[in-house]
Amino acid sequence: MIEARNVIKKYGSVTALDDFSVEIPKGKIGILGPNGAGKSTFVKIALGLITANSGKVTVLGESLDKNSVDIRRKIGYMPEHDCIPNHMSGVEFLIEMGLVSGMDTPNATQRTHEILGHLQMGDEKYRKIEEYSGGMRQKIKLAQGLIHGPEIIFLDEPTSGLDPKARLEMLDTINGLTEIGNTNVLLSTHILQDVETVCDHVIIINNGKLQMKDNVKELMKRQNDFIQVRVGGDIDGFVDILKNNKINVTTDGRILRVPYVNDQTFQQIIDAAVENNCQLYEMERSKVTMDNIYLEVVE
């Protein structure tokens, strides 16, 4: 869907993307990364708003060097910040965005009402946008990105500033509308749960470089329960005993991670410590979450 090869983008002395290469498949892709990681820069380059200092980017098989404006017919964009004019109604605004995308008036009008129907906006759609709640404004922002039936939509922090209920509604809406419309999604966010809810794949960027690219389901499998164990004495012997009992152990200095199967696992650890005659200082059940994986990759 999107391919970047050795992309370098500098703002003065700051390097936003540093020899960045990635191949993003079709589907719903999440881009994660801390502030200043280069996520927004990558999205803007993919959208053709800014050009890279070097490297090559292709979107939907078309090179941005040759066709950075016309490619936007196939792309929708939902920016992070509030950017909708307050003086227009939801309907007027969406029709205008449809027309600016190249639709004719009847099509833009029909599609506007279809999308707003999916968004379950009743008569509110005729009210001025300044009267809309935060959640409704986000929905309108999403709708304007989908109005022209793009093949791919770039979503920049779509749940930013929403309360938990509105956030879940927004994620449902994104899932619903993009699935009905067969639209690919590139979701840039800080919120890991958003990626879990919406995306099939995730890429993690930090310091302008690709840190990780994985399937979200595969990552979720890594979200296992484990028991964190801290022991004194002969760790190697302790580990050997556990391995002999067919327990996979990972070590990080004097801290061990033992996969949690059931409460019997605690007894197996105690038995191994007794057998090896080593001190058992700590035993705590824990869980690998997307947050842990993200922090591990970023740090």
Place this chain on the structure above:
Amino acid sequence: MKDEAQVSEKFAKYDPKLTTRPRIVIGMGLRGFFNLIKLNKKGVWNLALVFLIYLWSIVFFVLMAGEGNVYPCEQMNSEFKYCQPIAYYEDLGLGGIRLFLVTLAAIASGGLIANDMNDKSLHLYLSRPIGRLDYLIARFIPIFLLLIFVTVVPNLITFMTQWSNSGLEFDWIKNHKWLMFDIIIQGIFYSTSYSIIGLTFSTLINREYRAAGAFFLFVYGTNIIVEIFHSFVKDDRVLLLSIAHLLDIVSFKIFKAEYYFTSFGDLKGIELSNIEIFGALTIIIGGCGIFVNWMISQMEENK
């Protein structure tokens, strides 16, 4: 339920047939123009100024045009100040029309880019299949059309009045094709220049009413300062620093007439070379264009 399913199917199978970039830009421009003359809070001011300009033109240059001011003036340059219709065509300021024209340009152009920058919808426009230049052209079209409507059209009405006074002879039109052509060129020139300057202020000061005020003060403020300054230094090149004088000088050039300007009640001629005049014009209008393009490019890069 059934209705919902049908809508969903239509939605899923949507095949966008999007038009070309030039059509998008022209469409945006025309919608912008109709917004300027809509009967809403802001449009009413624009329409009122358009009405004033037409009223002024018709009262002073059609209904009250004296017998002694019959066109054509045989010695156009030396008798210039007595040849009212020609003076009217060449110097929009003579009838006080320039005051309305500049006010209209300031009010109408103030929000064109400023509002998009202020509510940040500019980002949405620039994420569509139009480039930065396309966007600028789309914002230029509404103000340009509005100004054409108050420069070329009233002048053509005056032209038609003269034709009528000359007995509605077709030969008269044939012999004065140059005048009609010059009227159109002059209108395009004024409209283009004031539109570009208006859009520059709209971009520079992204608050609609402040941008309009700054535009007005820029045109009239420099005009007064330059005239005072000119009375001290006695160098005609000083006039090039005033956009109003500069545009009038070029306007007179279009009609191949000499430029006179009024300074503290005195009518004064000027001596400037074409290089000086068109150099100053290129620097000012070109500088405005480059500046607006640069400002928009900065917004593209930043949130």
